Amino acid sequence: MREGKSKNIFVSGAIAPAFIADSIEKHTVKTGIGGHSIFLGQVRADEKDGHRVSAIEYTAYEDMANEKMEVIREAIFEKYPLTCMHVYHSLGIVKTGELCLFVFTSAPHRKAAIDACEEVVERLKAELPVWGREVLDNETHQWKVNR
């Protein structure tokens, strides 16, 4: 993996539904596609010690995360007959109810798109150096723990 060659998966703030619609729309011309699988992460208003999460502030080791994502992308394309794959992750503040992750896989047949999407979600949660700082409604915060 050469440095500086990776796509940038990060976007500032929440991912807008209109952005997702645009991404979907762009695949109309790829008439070999039969199925798309999409995963969206949404910030949940969890309760922590009696206080409610009002937002998550994401930071990342961006260069490393983009390089890691490229490794994952190559492994996924080797494993599944995909037509394409797109991943976007928020940085900065994302409020509860807003979207922080958008994984989008497309393939001629549904099985590849569905399996690849799930695997990408699992791998990126485990492997990408990204951190979520949960902002609570009493102005304190705590670091998110993935389960």
Added chain:
Amino acid sequence: MREGKSKNIFVSGAIAPAFIADSIEKHTVKTGIGGHSIFLGQVRADEKDGHRVSAIEYTAYEDMANEKMEVIREAIFEKYPLTCMHVYHSLGIVKTGELCLFVFTSAPHRKAAIDACEEVVERLKAELPVWGREVLDNETHQWKVNR
């Protein structure tokens, strides 16, 4: 299952990306959701005996399909801890590159949303009385076969 009580899953023609964006947007207020899984079926320009599919025309036994979908919905909600689930299927002509199926599941945690979405897609393809008539670019047609 009482007759006439089922939701109608059918929409006329292709499913627009903007409609999908609207559906996603509506979930912003459901702050208990942590993940959404979406499957989209797209009409593929398959080659059949030297001719290319230019569209699929869908017909359905609508009352039966909606009742069956209600049975599937109840089974899925019993099996997975979901927040909500939406299914839309096209009727009539859907051109290649356009979307004919939209399955959308949401849950507090990703696993339930992802597994439920996949199971709904598999079940509806096997169990809903819907038929696709592939229109070929030489004006002939043939009946679609699910694999």
Added chain:
Amino acid sequence: MEMTVLLFGRLAEIAGTAKLIIPAVEDTGVLAAVMHERYPEMATVRYIMAVDRQTVTSPVLLTAQNSVAMLPPFSGG
């Protein structure tokens, strides 16, 4: 007494209509025989029957009140 038979997909194409009114028959087995006689091509097509929107796998008794449908293999999605 008459009964209505709904036809879908290729079966509707063979019959040239999605809805047939035929003299009432006693069960789904007889119905199949009647249909095959009227539309011999139907005997060559794979299909199942639904009575009141439930698929049936063995012959069931019919009354004119039942809604009967002939369903080729599904191909939605």
Added chain:
Amino acid sequence: MEMTVLLFGRLAEIAGTAKLIIPAVEDTGVLAAVMHERYPEMATVRYIMAVDRQTVTSPVLLTAQNSVAMLPPFSGG
């Protein structure tokens, strides 16, 4: 000779900065010891080190050219 250490998540919070310039050390083991001495709270935090954007699980030699980072458990998505 100096080296740069990138800090993330809770570790950046403990140090009050996301980037530290420290006198060069010979390997990641010594770096951890230096950091724990400077910020005792770091010794109580779970983290891994990355050298040139690759995580390392046992101590590796360092030069000032390496980019070193200390990474708490990931929690993206």
